[in-house]
Amino acid sequence: MTPTRKKRLIMVLLVALGVSLATAIFLTAFKDNIMFFKSPTEVAAQDFPVNRNFRLGGMVKDGSMQRIPDSLKVQFIVTDFAADVTVEYEGILPDLFREGQGVVTIGQMSEDDLFIAEEVLAKHDENYMPPEVADALEAAKPQSKEYE
Protein backbone atom coordinates (compact mmCIF):
# COMPACT_ATOMS: atom_id res chain seq x y z
CA MET A 1 0.00 0.00 0.00
CA THR A 2 1.36 3.43 -0.88
CA PRO A 3 1.97 5.87 2.01
CA THR A 4 -0.85 8.22 0.98
CA ARG A 5 -3.36 5.38 0.83
CA LYS A 6 -2.17 4.10 4.16
CA LYS A 7 -2.62 7.57 5.62
CA ARG A 8 -6.14 7.82 4.22
CA LEU A 9 -7.03 4.35 5.53
CA ILE A 10 -5.80 5.25 9.01
CA MET A 11 -7.77 8.50 8.82
CA VAL A 12 -10.97 6.67 7.86
CA LEU A 13 -10.47 4.18 10.69
CA LEU A 14 -9.88 7.00 13.16
CA VAL A 15 -13.01 8.84 11.99
CA ALA A 16 -15.03 5.63 12.30
CA LEU A 17 -13.64 4.97 15.76
CA GLY A 18 -14.34 8.52 16.91
CA VAL A 19 -17.89 8.51 15.60
CA SER A 20 -18.60 5.11 17.17
CA LEU A 21 -17.24 6.26 20.51
CA ALA A 22 -19.22 9.49 20.44
CA THR A 23 -22.39 7.60 19.53
CA ALA A 24 -21.82 5.01 22.24
CA ILE A 25 -21.35 7.73 24.86
CA PHE A 26 -24.43 9.59 23.61
CA LEU A 27 -26.59 6.47 23.66
CA THR A 28 -25.42 5.48 27.14
CA ALA A 29 -26.07 8.98 28.45
CA PHE A 30 -29.58 9.05 27.05
CA LYS A 31 -30.42 5.42 27.76
CA ASP A 32 -33.41 6.36 29.93
CA ASN A 33 -34.83 8.64 27.26
CA ILE A 34 -34.49 6.10 24.48
CA MET A 35 -36.23 3.45 26.56
CA PHE A 36 -39.69 3.39 25.09
CA PHE A 37 -41.57 2.52 28.27
CA LYS A 38 -41.23 2.07 32.03
CA SER A 39 -41.75 -1.34 33.55
CA PRO A 40 -44.15 -2.00 36.45
CA THR A 41 -41.08 -2.63 38.64
CA GLU A 42 -39.80 0.88 37.94
CA VAL A 43 -43.22 2.32 38.67
CA ALA A 44 -43.41 0.37 41.94
CA ALA A 45 -40.06 1.90 42.87
CA GLN A 46 -41.54 5.37 42.26
CA ASP A 47 -39.21 5.86 39.30
CA PHE A 48 -41.60 7.79 37.06
CA PRO A 49 -42.43 11.43 36.26
CA VAL A 50 -45.19 12.86 38.44
CA ASN A 51 -48.09 14.74 36.82
CA ARG A 52 -46.68 14.10 33.39
CA ASN A 53 -47.50 11.46 30.78
CA PHE A 54 -45.18 8.49 30.42
CA ARG A 55 -45.40 5.06 28.88
CA LEU A 56 -45.93 1.94 30.93
CA GLY A 57 -45.26 -1.41 29.26
CA GLY A 58 -45.62 -5.04 30.20
CA MET A 59 -47.95 -8.00 29.95
CA VAL A 60 -51.68 -7.87 30.58
CA LYS A 61 -52.13 -10.21 33.53
CA ASP A 62 -54.27 -13.26 32.88
CA GLY A 63 -57.79 -12.83 34.24
CA SER A 64 -57.26 -9.23 35.29
CA MET A 65 -59.36 -7.55 32.61
CA GLN A 66 -62.66 -6.15 33.86
CA ARG A 67 -65.23 -3.64 32.63
CA ILE A 68 -66.39 -1.04 35.07
CA PRO A 69 -70.20 -1.08 35.30
CA ASP A 70 -72.15 1.92 33.96
CA SER A 71 -69.18 3.33 32.04
CA LEU A 72 -66.98 2.63 29.05
CA LYS A 73 -63.96 2.19 31.28
CA VAL A 74 -61.90 -0.94 31.51
CA GLN A 75 -59.38 -1.94 34.13
CA PHE A 76 -56.58 -4.41 33.77
CA ILE A 77 -53.28 -5.19 35.46
CA VAL A 78 -50.00 -4.68 33.65
CA THR A 79 -47.29 -6.92 35.01
CA ASP A 80 -43.64 -7.78 34.39
CA PHE A 81 -44.03 -10.80 36.71
CA ALA A 82 -42.19 -8.91 39.46
CA ALA A 83 -44.58 -6.00 40.07
CA ASP A 84 -48.15 -5.12 39.05
CA VAL A 85 -49.77 -1.83 38.10
CA THR A 86 -53.51 -1.42 37.67
CA VAL A 87 -54.42 0.52 34.53
CA GLU A 88 -57.69 2.27 33.84
CA TYR A 89 -58.61 3.17 30.30
CA GLU A 90 -61.61 4.58 28.48
CA GLY A 91 -61.71 4.00 24.74
CA ILE A 92 -61.31 1.43 22.03
CA LEU A 93 -58.69 -1.24 22.60
CA PRO A 94 -56.54 -2.36 19.64
CA ASP A 95 -57.32 -5.67 17.92
CA LEU A 96 -54.31 -7.44 19.36
CA PHE A 97 -55.14 -6.46 22.94
CA ARG A 98 -55.76 -9.53 25.05
CA GLU A 99 -54.78 -11.06 28.35
CA GLY A 100 -51.30 -12.55 28.40
CA GLN A 101 -50.15 -10.20 25.61
CA GLY A 102 -47.68 -7.34 25.60
CA VAL A 103 -49.09 -3.84 25.88
CA VAL A 104 -47.80 -0.27 26.00
CA THR A 105 -50.01 2.32 27.70
CA ILE A 106 -49.54 6.09 27.73
CA GLY A 107 -50.85 8.12 30.64
CA GLN A 108 -50.01 9.14 34.19
CA MET A 109 -50.24 7.83 37.72
CA SER A 110 -53.12 9.07 39.80
CA GLU A 111 -52.82 9.64 43.53
CA ASP A 112 -54.53 6.36 44.39
CA ASP A 113 -51.87 4.34 42.52
CA LEU A 114 -54.01 3.86 39.46
CA PHE A 115 -52.44 4.38 36.04
CA ILE A 116 -54.90 6.45 34.01
CA ALA A 117 -54.16 5.62 30.36
CA GLU A 118 -55.03 7.95 27.52
CA GLU A 119 -53.82 5.54 24.89
CA VAL A 120 -53.30 1.79 24.79
CA LEU A 121 -51.06 0.17 22.18
CA ALA A 122 -50.71 -3.56 21.67
CA LYS A 123 -47.21 -4.95 21.45
CA HIS A 124 -46.79 -7.93 19.22
CA ASP A 125 -44.13 -10.56 19.82
CA GLU A 126 -41.81 -12.06 17.21
CA ASN A 127 -43.71 -15.34 16.85
CA TYR A 128 -45.80 -16.09 13.80
CA MET A 129 -47.61 -19.39 13.24
CA PRO A 130 -50.71 -20.84 11.58
CA PRO A 131 -53.79 -21.21 13.84
CA GLU A 132 -53.55 -25.03 13.84
CA VAL A 133 -50.03 -24.88 15.23
CA ALA A 134 -51.10 -22.38 17.88
CA ASP A 135 -53.99 -24.68 18.86
CA ALA A 136 -51.66 -27.64 19.11
CA LEU A 137 -49.29 -25.64 21.33
CA GLU A 138 -52.19 -24.47 23.46
CA ALA A 139 -53.43 -28.07 23.86
CA ALA A 140 -50.00 -29.14 25.06
CA LYS A 141 -49.79 -26.25 27.53
CA PRO A 142 -51.87 -27.11 30.69
CA GLN A 143 -49.24 -29.50 32.08
CA SER A 144 -46.55 -26.86 32.06
CA LYS A 145 -48.70 -24.05 33.41
CA GLU A 146 -47.99 -24.71 37.06
CA TYR A 147 -45.22 -22.14 37.33
CA GLU A 148 -47.74 -19.34 37.46
Added chain:
Amino acid sequence: MNRIIKFYHECGSPPSFYRITGHWLRPMFWLALTLSIYGLIDGLFLAPEDYQQGDSYRIIFVHVPAAWMSLFIYAIIGIAGIMTFVWRMKVAEAVMMASVPIGALFTAVTLLTGMLWGKPMWGTYWDWDARMTSELILLFLYIGVFGIYAAYDEDPRKAARLASLVAIIGLVNLPIIRYSVEWWTSIHQGSSISLMEGSTGIRDWDMLRPLLVMALATKFYFIYSMLSRARIYLLRTEKQKQWVQKAVLGAQPSGGAS
Protein backbone atom coordinates in the same frame (compact mmCIF):
# COMPACT_ATOMS: atom_id res chain seq x y z
CA MET B 1 -6.83 -17.97 -6.62
CA ASN B 2 -5.03 -16.10 -9.38
CA ARG B 3 -8.22 -16.03 -11.39
CA ILE B 4 -10.09 -14.41 -8.53
CA ILE B 5 -7.42 -11.72 -8.18
CA LYS B 6 -7.47 -11.15 -11.93
CA PHE B 7 -11.26 -10.90 -11.89
CA TYR B 8 -11.08 -8.40 -9.03
CA HIS B 9 -8.62 -6.22 -10.90
CA GLU B 10 -10.73 -6.43 -14.03
CA CYS B 11 -13.77 -5.26 -12.12
CA GLY B 12 -11.77 -2.31 -10.85
CA SER B 13 -11.27 -0.90 -14.32
CA PRO B 14 -14.29 0.92 -15.73
CA PRO B 15 -14.14 -0.53 -19.30
CA SER B 16 -13.96 -4.16 -18.17
CA PHE B 17 -16.52 -3.56 -15.41
CA TYR B 18 -18.84 -2.13 -18.07
CA ARG B 19 -18.22 -5.06 -20.40
CA ILE B 20 -18.50 -7.85 -17.78
CA THR B 21 -21.60 -6.55 -16.01
CA GLY B 22 -23.34 -6.05 -19.34
CA HIS B 23 -23.82 -9.81 -19.47
CA TRP B 24 -25.31 -9.98 -15.97
CA LEU B 25 -28.17 -7.51 -16.33
CA ARG B 26 -30.63 -9.71 -18.17
CA PRO B 27 -30.36 -12.84 -15.97
CA MET B 28 -30.51 -10.71 -12.80
CA PHE B 29 -33.62 -8.92 -14.04
CA TRP B 30 -35.46 -12.13 -14.89
CA LEU B 31 -34.43 -13.83 -11.64
CA ALA B 32 -35.72 -10.82 -9.69
CA LEU B 33 -38.99 -10.69 -11.62
CA THR B 34 -39.82 -14.41 -11.45
CA LEU B 35 -38.84 -14.74 -7.81
CA SER B 36 -40.89 -11.70 -6.77
CA ILE B 37 -43.95 -12.88 -8.65
CA TYR B 38 -43.64 -16.33 -7.09
CA GLY B 39 -42.82 -14.93 -3.64
CA LEU B 40 -45.74 -12.49 -3.65
CA ILE B 41 -48.28 -15.09 -4.78
CA ASP B 42 -46.90 -17.59 -2.26
CA GLY B 43 -46.86 -15.05 0.54
CA LEU B 44 -50.09 -13.16 -0.13
CA PHE B 45 -52.31 -16.09 -1.16
CA LEU B 46 -50.85 -19.50 -0.36
CA ALA B 47 -49.17 -19.04 3.02
CA PRO B 48 -51.38 -19.88 6.03
CA GLU B 49 -52.77 -17.00 8.07
CA ASP B 50 -51.33 -16.08 11.44
CA TYR B 51 -53.02 -17.31 14.62
CA GLN B 52 -53.31 -13.80 16.04
CA GLN B 53 -53.06 -11.30 13.23
CA GLY B 54 -55.01 -13.19 10.59
CA ASP B 55 -54.20 -11.85 7.16
CA SER B 56 -52.69 -8.58 8.36
CA TYR B 57 -49.34 -10.23 9.00
CA ARG B 58 -48.84 -10.76 5.25
CA ILE B 59 -47.23 -7.36 4.99
CA ILE B 60 -44.18 -9.10 6.48
CA PHE B 61 -43.39 -10.49 3.02
CA VAL B 62 -42.74 -6.97 1.78
CA HIS B 63 -41.75 -5.19 4.98
CA VAL B 64 -39.03 -7.52 6.25
CA PRO B 65 -37.21 -8.12 2.93
CA ALA B 66 -37.30 -4.35 2.31
CA ALA B 67 -35.93 -3.69 5.81
CA TRP B 68 -33.14 -6.20 5.29
CA MET B 69 -32.28 -4.52 1.99
CA SER B 70 -32.27 -1.07 3.57
CA LEU B 71 -29.47 -2.25 5.92
CA PHE B 72 -27.68 -4.47 3.38
CA ILE B 73 -27.49 -1.72 0.76
CA TYR B 74 -26.21 0.79 3.28
CA ALA B 75 -23.46 -1.67 4.25
CA ILE B 76 -22.52 -1.92 0.54
CA ILE B 77 -22.48 1.88 0.32
CA GLY B 78 -20.24 2.05 3.38
CA ILE B 79 -17.75 -0.46 2.00
CA ALA B 80 -17.77 1.22 -1.42
CA GLY B 81 -17.37 4.52 0.42
CA ILE B 82 -14.21 3.29 2.17
CA MET B 83 -12.83 2.06 -1.19
CA THR B 84 -13.73 5.40 -2.75
CA PHE B 85 -12.03 7.38 -0.02
CA VAL B 86 -8.89 5.29 0.48
CA TRP B 87 -8.21 3.81 -2.96
CA ARG B 88 -10.04 6.36 -5.16
CA MET B 89 -11.53 3.55 -7.23
CA LYS B 90 -13.84 4.85 -9.93
CA VAL B 91 -15.90 1.69 -9.95
CA ALA B 92 -16.40 1.97 -6.17
CA GLU B 93 -17.65 5.53 -6.66
CA ALA B 94 -20.10 4.27 -9.27
CA VAL B 95 -21.32 1.40 -7.06
CA MET B 96 -21.73 3.73 -4.09
CA MET B 97 -23.70 6.42 -5.87
CA ALA B 98 -25.73 3.86 -7.86
CA SER B 99 -26.83 2.14 -4.64
CA VAL B 100 -28.07 5.25 -2.85
CA PRO B 101 -31.48 5.76 -4.54
CA ILE B 102 -32.24 2.02 -4.37
CA GLY B 103 -31.45 1.89 -0.66
CA ALA B 104 -33.50 5.01 -0.01
CA LEU B 105 -36.42 3.44 -1.83
CA PHE B 106 -36.25 0.25 0.23
CA THR B 107 -36.03 2.32 3.42
CA ALA B 108 -39.11 4.30 2.43
CA VAL B 109 -40.98 1.07 1.63
CA THR B 110 -39.95 -0.31 5.03
CA LEU B 111 -41.24 2.75 6.86
CA LEU B 112 -44.50 2.93 4.90
CA THR B 113 -45.42 -0.75 5.14
CA GLY B 114 -44.50 -0.69 8.83
CA MET B 115 -46.85 2.22 9.42
CA LEU B 116 -49.68 0.54 7.52
CA TRP B 117 -49.23 -2.56 9.69
CA GLY B 118 -48.80 -0.58 12.89
CA LYS B 119 -52.18 1.13 12.76
CA PRO B 120 -54.35 -2.01 12.94
CA MET B 121 -51.95 -4.05 15.09
CA TRP B 122 -50.38 -1.63 17.57
CA GLY B 123 -53.07 1.00 17.33
CA THR B 124 -50.85 3.77 15.97
CA TYR B 125 -49.11 4.60 12.70
CA TRP B 126 -46.00 5.94 14.30
CA ASP B 127 -44.33 6.29 17.64
CA TRP B 128 -40.80 7.34 18.46
CA ASP B 129 -39.42 4.05 19.60
CA ALA B 130 -35.76 3.18 18.97
CA ARG B 131 -36.35 0.92 15.95
CA MET B 132 -38.56 3.37 14.06
CA THR B 133 -36.44 6.40 14.87
CA SER B 134 -33.17 4.77 13.82
CA GLU B 135 -34.72 3.51 10.58
CA LEU B 136 -35.97 7.04 9.85
CA ILE B 137 -32.42 8.32 10.47
CA LEU B 138 -31.23 5.75 7.92
CA LEU B 139 -33.52 7.35 5.34
CA PHE B 140 -32.04 10.76 6.18
CA LEU B 141 -28.53 9.30 5.80
CA TYR B 142 -29.35 8.05 2.30
CA ILE B 143 -30.73 11.48 1.43
CA GLY B 144 -27.66 13.07 3.01
CA VAL B 145 -25.18 11.05 0.95
CA PHE B 146 -27.13 11.88 -2.18
CA GLY B 147 -27.51 15.54 -1.23
CA ILE B 148 -23.79 16.07 -0.57
CA TYR B 149 -22.97 14.50 -3.91
CA ALA B 150 -25.52 16.59 -5.77
CA ALA B 151 -24.53 19.82 -4.01
CA TYR B 152 -20.94 19.64 -5.27
CA ASP B 153 -21.34 19.67 -9.03
CA GLU B 154 -17.93 20.92 -10.19
CA ASP B 155 -16.06 17.65 -10.02
CA PRO B 156 -17.99 14.37 -9.69
CA ARG B 157 -14.93 12.56 -8.33
CA LYS B 158 -14.46 15.04 -5.53
CA ALA B 159 -18.20 15.01 -4.88
CA ALA B 160 -18.09 11.23 -4.56
CA ARG B 161 -15.22 11.48 -2.07
CA LEU B 162 -17.16 13.96 0.07
CA ALA B 163 -20.28 11.79 -0.11
CA SER B 164 -18.23 8.74 0.87
CA LEU B 165 -17.29 10.40 4.17
CA VAL B 166 -20.96 10.87 5.07
CA ALA B 167 -21.58 7.25 4.04
CA ILE B 168 -18.75 5.97 6.25
CA ILE B 169 -19.87 7.99 9.27
CA GLY B 170 -23.43 6.73 8.80
CA LEU B 171 -22.28 3.11 9.14
CA VAL B 172 -22.52 3.56 12.90
CA ASN B 173 -26.31 3.55 12.54
CA LEU B 174 -26.45 -0.04 11.22
CA PRO B 175 -25.75 -1.89 14.51
CA ILE B 176 -28.06 0.58 16.26
CA ILE B 177 -30.95 -0.38 13.99
CA ARG B 178 -30.14 -4.08 14.27
CA TYR B 179 -29.94 -4.14 18.06
CA SER B 180 -32.45 -1.34 18.82
CA VAL B 181 -35.07 -3.89 19.86
CA GLU B 182 -32.64 -5.61 22.23
CA TRP B 183 -30.83 -2.69 23.84
CA TRP B 184 -33.95 -0.68 24.61
CA THR B 185 -37.57 -1.36 25.32
CA SER B 186 -39.59 -0.70 22.19
CA ILE B 187 -42.99 -1.28 20.71
CA HIS B 188 -41.44 -2.96 17.70
CA GLN B 189 -41.12 -6.71 18.22
CA GLY B 190 -37.74 -8.44 18.31
CA SER B 191 -36.23 -10.27 15.36
CA SER B 192 -38.07 -13.39 14.24
CA ILE B 193 -35.13 -14.43 12.08
CA SER B 194 -31.44 -13.76 12.52
CA LEU B 195 -28.31 -14.95 10.79
CA MET B 196 -26.86 -16.32 14.00
CA GLU B 197 -29.87 -18.02 15.55
CA GLY B 198 -31.87 -18.91 12.46
CA SER B 199 -35.61 -18.58 12.26
CA THR B 200 -36.71 -18.76 15.88
CA GLY B 201 -39.95 -16.83 15.44
CA ILE B 202 -41.29 -18.35 12.22
CA ARG B 203 -41.03 -22.12 12.29
CA ASP B 204 -43.74 -22.89 9.75
CA TRP B 205 -42.08 -23.60 6.41
CA ASP B 206 -45.08 -22.37 4.39
CA MET B 207 -44.71 -18.98 6.11
CA LEU B 208 -40.94 -18.89 5.99
CA ARG B 209 -40.52 -19.89 2.34
CA PRO B 210 -42.14 -16.81 0.72
CA LEU B 211 -40.13 -14.59 3.07
CA LEU B 212 -36.84 -16.17 1.98
CA VAL B 213 -37.89 -16.07 -1.69
CA MET B 214 -38.67 -12.36 -1.38
CA ALA B 215 -35.32 -11.80 0.36
CA LEU B 216 -33.58 -13.39 -2.64
CA ALA B 217 -35.74 -11.52 -5.15
CA THR B 218 -34.88 -8.15 -3.61
CA LYS B 219 -31.15 -9.04 -3.70
CA PHE B 220 -31.34 -9.83 -7.41
CA TYR B 221 -33.34 -6.67 -8.06
CA PHE B 222 -30.69 -4.67 -6.25
CA ILE B 223 -27.85 -6.21 -8.30
CA TYR B 224 -29.76 -5.55 -11.52
CA SER B 225 -30.74 -1.99 -10.66
CA MET B 226 -27.39 -1.06 -9.09
CA LEU B 227 -25.34 -2.38 -12.02
CA SER B 228 -27.54 -0.59 -14.56
CA ARG B 229 -27.11 2.67 -12.68
CA ALA B 230 -23.38 2.15 -12.08
CA ARG B 231 -22.82 1.53 -15.80
CA ILE B 232 -24.60 4.74 -16.73
CA TYR B 233 -22.68 6.57 -14.00
CA LEU B 234 -19.39 5.39 -15.52
CA LEU B 235 -20.46 6.35 -19.04
CA ARG B 236 -21.37 9.83 -17.81
CA THR B 237 -18.29 10.50 -15.72
CA GLU B 238 -15.88 9.01 -18.27
CA LYS B 239 -17.49 10.43 -21.35
CA GLN B 240 -14.25 11.89 -22.71
CA LYS B 241 -12.53 8.51 -22.59
CA GLN B 242 -12.06 6.44 -25.67
CA TRP B 243 -13.68 3.28 -24.26
CA VAL B 244 -16.94 5.14 -23.78
CA GLN B 245 -16.93 6.35 -27.38
CA LYS B 246 -16.33 2.78 -28.46
CA ALA B 247 -18.92 1.27 -26.13
CA VAL B 248 -21.63 3.73 -27.12
CA LEU B 249 -20.90 3.93 -30.82
CA GLY B 250 -20.21 0.21 -31.01
CA ALA B 251 -23.72 -0.46 -29.81
CA GLN B 252 -25.22 1.57 -32.63
CA PRO B 253 -25.41 0.50 -36.26
CA SER B 254 -22.36 1.80 -38.14
CA GLY B 255 -22.77 5.20 -39.71
CA GLY B 256 -24.72 6.57 -36.72
CA ALA B 257 -23.01 9.55 -35.15
CA SER B 258 -19.78 10.79 -36.63
